[in-house]
Amino acid sequence: MNRKRVYRLWRAEGLRVPRRQRKKRHLGHSANGCTRRRAEHKDHVWAWDFIHDRSHDGRPLKWLSIVDEYTRECLALEVGRGITADRVIDVLGELFAVRGLPRHIRSDNGPEFVAGAIRQWLEHARVEALYIEPGSPWENGYAESFHGRLRDELLSREEFTNLAEARALGTAWRLEYNHRRPHSSLGYRTPAEFAAGCAASVRPTASLRQHSRNPECLPLTVTQPILS
Numbered sequence: 001m002n003r004k005r006v007y008r009l010w011r012a013e014g015l016r017v018p019r020r021q022r023k024k025r026h027l028g029h030s031a032n033g034c035t036r037r038r039a040e041h042k043d044h045v046w047a048w049d050f051i052h053d054r055s056h057d058g059r060p061l062k063w064l065s066i067v068d069e070y071t072r073e074c075l076a077l078e079v080g081r082g083i084t085a086d087r088v089i090d091v092l093g094e095l096f097a098v099r100g101l102p103r104h105i106r107s108d109n110g111p112e113f114v115a116g117a118i119r120q121w122l123e124h125a126r127v128e129a130l131y132i133e134p135g136s137p138w139e140n141g142y143a144e145s146f147h148g149r150l151r152d153e154l155l156s157r158e159e160f161t162n163l164a165e166a167r168a169l170g171t172a173w174r175l176e177y178n179h180r181r182p183h184s185s186l187g188y189r190t191p192a193e194f195a196a197g198c199a200a201s202v203r204p205t206a207s208l209r210q211h212s213r214n215p216e217c218l219p220l221t222v223t224q225p226i227l228s
Contacts, residue, residue, distance in 0.1 A: 030131075030132050030133035030136065030139055032106065032130035032131055032132055032133075032139065033132055033133070033136070033138075033139030033140075034047070034069065034106065034139060034140060034141045034142055035139070035141070037104070037106075037130060038069075039068075039069035039070035040070070041070055041198065041199075042068065042070050042071050042195060042198035042199065043068060043070075043099070043100060043101070043102045043103070044069070044070055044102065044103050044104065045068075045069045045070070045102065045103065045104045045105070045106055045130070046066055046067065046068055046069065046075065046102045046104070046105045046106070047066070047067045047069050047105070047106045047107070047140055047142045047143040047146075048064065048065060048066045048067070048105060048106075048107050048113070048143065049064075049065060049107060049108065049110075049140060049143040049144070049147060050062060050063065050064055050065075050083070050110060050112070051063045051065065051147045051150060051151065051155070053155045053160075053166075055160040055161065055162060055163065055166065056159050056160060056161050056162075057162075059081060060081060060082070061079055061080075061081070061160065061163070061166055062079065062080055062081065062082055062083050063077065063078065063079045063150070063155075063170070064076065064077070064078040064079075064083050064088065064091060065077050065078075065143065065146060065147065065150065066091070066092075066095065067142055067143060067146050068102075068191075068195070069106070069142045070198070071186075071191050071194050071195040071198060072142075072183055072185070072186060072191040072194070073178055073191040073192065073195055074146065074174045074177050074178055074191070075095055075099065076091055076095055077150075077170050077171070077173075077174045078091050079163070079166050079167055079170050080163070081163065083112065084112070085111075085112050085115035085117050085118050086117065088112055088113075088118060089117065089118060089121050092121075096125070101125060101126070101127055102127055103127070103128065104127070104128045104129075104130050105122065105127055105128075105129055105130065106130040106131075106132065106140055106142075106143070107129065107130070107131060107132070107140065107143075108131070108132055108134075108137065108140055109131055109132070109134050113129070113131070114131070149177070150173075153173065154169065154170065154173045177191070178190065178191050178192045179191075179192045179193075
């Protein structure tokens with residue numbers, strides 16, 4: 001058997017090497033997608049989403065992640081048996097008090113994100129909600145990419161005995177992700193290292209720390225970005 005015989009048999013049987021198909025890039029139709037509304041600086045656009053898992057006893061675990069699309073930081077990783085719209089507001093309020101306000105926050109059309117309470121709270125805080133096209137998860141690509149890593153490196157590897165263990169391991173993983181893992185898209189710097197070199201777009205104030213839970217008391221004049 002040599003190359004010529006193989007080639008002759010291959011031609012006689014009408015065999016053909018299939019052409020490589022180029023992957024279709026889904027841009028979506030929504031103006032709120034991550035390819036059309038890109039983050040331009042730190043705290044310009046945050047992305048948030050839910051991912052689901054179960055503990056050892058079969059009870060559900062619901063994870064809420066919030067990611068800064070520009071710095072790739074995981075700003076929050078909350079887990080509970082269930083996370084209501086009120087709990088989402090609490091997480092955002094605590095985060096706003098520590099970090100400040102983003103200009104936009106991107107999400108899908110899940111019931112927690114489109115709830116009237118969250119819409120009203122973000123409106124009072126003057127944070128624009130960017131809702132992607134229904135059924136187009138690629139438009140929230142940063143959150144989807146983050147959840148892929150979270151699933152592969154934590155949720156699929158660990159068997160959580162209870163909720164407390166899930167919270168402890170989730171916190172440890174988030175710190176590892178932010179402070180010890182370099183990203184090629186950030187010039188092989190960690191998200192925390194990259195973020196340290198960026199100017200904050202909205203700096204938290206004493207008023208914001210004191211009234212973070214009440215959107216009517218948020219200092220609405222601090223929403224203009226400070227570009228680096």
